[in-house]
Amino acid sequence: MTAGTRIEQDAFGPVEIPSDRYWGAQTQRALGIFDIGEERFPAVLVRTFGLHKFAAARANLKSGALAPALASAIETAALELHKGLWDEHFPLTIWQTGSGTQTNMNANEVIANRANELLGQPLGTKTPVHPNDHVNASQSSNDSFPTVMHVAAATEMMGRLRPALEELRSALAQRSHMFAEVVKIARTHLMDAVPMTMGQTFATFEYQIANALARIDDTLPRLLILPQGGTAAGTGLNAPRGFDALFCATLAEATGLAFAPSPHKFEGMAAHDALVEVSGALNTIATSLLKIANDIRFLGSGPRCGLGELLIPDDGLTSSIMPGKRNPTIAEVLVQACFQVIGNHQTITLAGASGNFELNVAKPVLIYSLLQSLRVLADSSRVFSRRLVCGIEVDRERLATNVDQALLAVTALNPILGYDRVAQITATALQDRITPRAAAIALGFLNGDEYDRLVDPAVLARGTASR
Structure with a gap:
């Protein structure tokens, strides 16, 4: 053993681990095997594992599968993980076993080591709390990882993306009312058409976002159905009767979302159709946002030699060579985010189709891509709303000239x-x-x-x- 390390044992023998790290032998072995890429799960997934293991410990306690003292220590450690205290102890990239086993074990090991520490034991003892026997009790990676996928996606969608789109819808509605009487010339085939108002243009954008919100809401019910309790293959082997309902009740209380046990856990482990459906909604939303962002930046092109109908607010940035040049940078950011979401949907579709018999084996890349889509859509929509839409004005003189000449x-x-x-x-x-x-x-x-x-x-x- 070298200085600054400790030895942990697992079924395959001793493993040397940095002494200040809370992960265990399986995580350390995975670090040496999966030396691929730099893409890591976002904090929301790691922290959702903390919430998941808390709910599992509570369900195990109530069903008699876990002693109160052990359950209490696991719950405390799991909630610390949920609060973000142990983010840095998840070193693995997303490139791992298709079931997400290594990240599930990473969570089990961190929580077990922290629980043992709370009980007065040094890291690496595996006693009295064992990562498999106690933290992973009544579970398998095969039902735990997809459950975490659903919970993380649902919380991000409802807590991050939906509020951002509501804010954007409100900003577009405000502009629609503000420009309700401003007449302009419509364009079809990129060519002059008949008169309309700028308010109607922004009302169209608002209606697209209203539909985006409806699409999110339509996918939520299936996202709230969890496969937890199916264990290895969907049969529920080693899970006590009622564990799934107890688990979901705890999770629902903690999140305010109506999570419920899947009546057919085989489906929730072998296929991820609900997650592909969410990605499909995000793909459509990205398409809507792409259209809105492009229309706004083209209508604001100029200031002298473009369409120049909209006046885009100054973001304080300029060209590296052309002094004073102002660009629609915020719209360009949203456009790029939409490209990423549309590309992610292809990855998610292929990953969702990679269910072999009783297990989908592309879970890590699927949820990584989905969470990225949710995150970049939410954040770019919020920035677009606050830094661009809320400051848009119209060039009334140019619009009046256009109308006279149309x-x-x-x-x-x-x-x-x-x-x-x-x-x-x-x-x-x-x-x-x-x-x-x-x-x-x-x-x-x-x-x-x-x-x-x-x-x-x-x-x-x-x-x-x-x-």
């Missing part, structure tokens, strides 16, 4: 003059570089008062769909 407001004349005559107006206006009003008068189709009465952009923007 050709296709004369579409409103189709029922009066017919399509062919209206086409003559637009062709003449374009060819002679005059307004469509001037063209209609020059062609003798209408006088000025008639044109102004029939082609009022503010009235046309309301349209029949808005009445």
Whole structure:
């Protein structure tokens, strides 16, 4: 044994471990085997394991599978893990066994060592609390890891992503009301179309986010169904009767989410359809956000030579070579986050399809990708809302000029003059570089008062769909 290390024993013999680390032999062995990459689980997954092991210890105590003194020490250590006290004692990357066994054992070992320390024993003793016999009692990695996947995803979705999207929806609604009477020209096929309002543009964005929230809510019920209690293959071997219900009740009380035992634990261990469904919703939300971010940055392009309809708030950043240049950096961040989520969905889809008989064996990469998607969507949406949407203004002068020059407001004349005559107006206006009003008068189709009465952009923007 070298200085600053201790020896722990497992079923395969002695292992040398840094003396100040709370992990044990299995984690140390895994460190030497899985020397791959640098991607590590986010803190939320590690801390969710603490909550999971707390609920398991409480369920084991109530079902008589764990002595009160041991259960108490495990619960205390597990709650410390849940609070983030032992994050640095999870050294493994996500590249490990497809069941997540090594991270489950990492949690078992950290909690066991800390529980023993609380009971007056040195690290590495495995007594009176054993990582497998006590911390992992009534469990298997095969049901524990997918349960943690569900719990971490649900808490991140409801506690992080949903509030961020609610905030964005509110900001978009505020802008929609603020710009309700600001007339602009719609664009279809990237070309000028008929009048609308900027308020309608932002109301469209708001409606997309309202649908995003509905999509999240639609996936939640299946995310709250947990396979805990299925143990190794779904049969519940070595788990006491009622363990799953006790576990879920404790978890529901701790989180405020209505977690419930799966009635078919084989499905929750062999397949992760609920998680793929969540990713599908995130993929759709990313698609919506990508459209919104691109529209806003294009409408704000300029300031002199672009569309310039929106005035993007200054973020204080500029070009490294062009003095004073302002870029839509916040929108670009959101766009990149959406790219990541859309790419993650492909990984999650393939991982979700990798259930071989009674066990999915791509759990680590699946939950890593899903938690990243939840995190970057939430954070980028929040920043986009606060630093960009809440500060957007419109260039009313430019919009008014665009409306005056727009050709296709004369579409409103189709029922009066017919399509062919209206086409003559637009062709003449374009060819002679005059307004469509001037063209209609020059062609003798209408006088000025008639044109102004029939082609009022503010009235046309309301349209029949808005009445």
